[in-house]
Each structure stands twice: as structure tokens, then as C-alpha cells.
Amino acid sequence: MDTLLLIGAAVVAGVWLLRHLSTHNRRVCPRCGGTGRLTSGVVSKRYRQCPRCKGTTFVRGWGGRPE
Numbered sequence: 563m564d565t566l567l568l569i570g571a572a573v574v575a576g577v578w579l580l581r582h583l584s585t586h587n588r589r590v591c592p593r594c595g596g597t598g599r600l601t602s603g604v605v606s607k608r609y610r611q612c613p614r615c616k617g618t619t620f621v622r623g624w625g626g627r628p629e
């Protein structure tokens with residue numbers, strides 16, 4: 563019974579870690595600065611979607627490190 567509890571705790575911890583990494587291990591996109599858009603190089607008042615984060619304003623950084 564103790565072994566079963568231990569395995570259950572390990573599974574819960576593993577799931578929590580994966581969820582934690584997937585939701586918190588991200589940072590503001592350094593390319594667009596969190597706007598999700600970049601100004602067009604030709605016409606400054608027009609915008610295009612940021613290719614780095616694809617408009618989501620966040621990029622994933624493994625282990626919290628900068629990419």
C-alpha cells in the first residue's frame with residue numbers, strides 16, 4: 563500500500579511539473595517586445611505578425627533560460 567501511494571505521489575508530481583513547465587516556462591517575446599506585431603520595414607504605420615512568437619507575444623524558454 564505504501565508503494566502504491568508513493569507511485570501515485572510521483573505521478574501527481576510529474577503531471578504537476580509538466581503543467582508547470584508548459585504554463586509558466588515562457589517569457590515575453592524579445593523580438594516584438596510582447597506586442598505580437600512588428601512594424602513593417604517599408605511602411606512604418608503598417609504592422610505584420612511577429613514571426614518569432616506568431617502573434618502570441620510569448621516564446622518558450624526551457625528552464626527559464628533565454629533561448
Ligand SMILES: [Zn+2]
Nearest residue numbers: 591594612615
Ligand atoms: Zn514576437
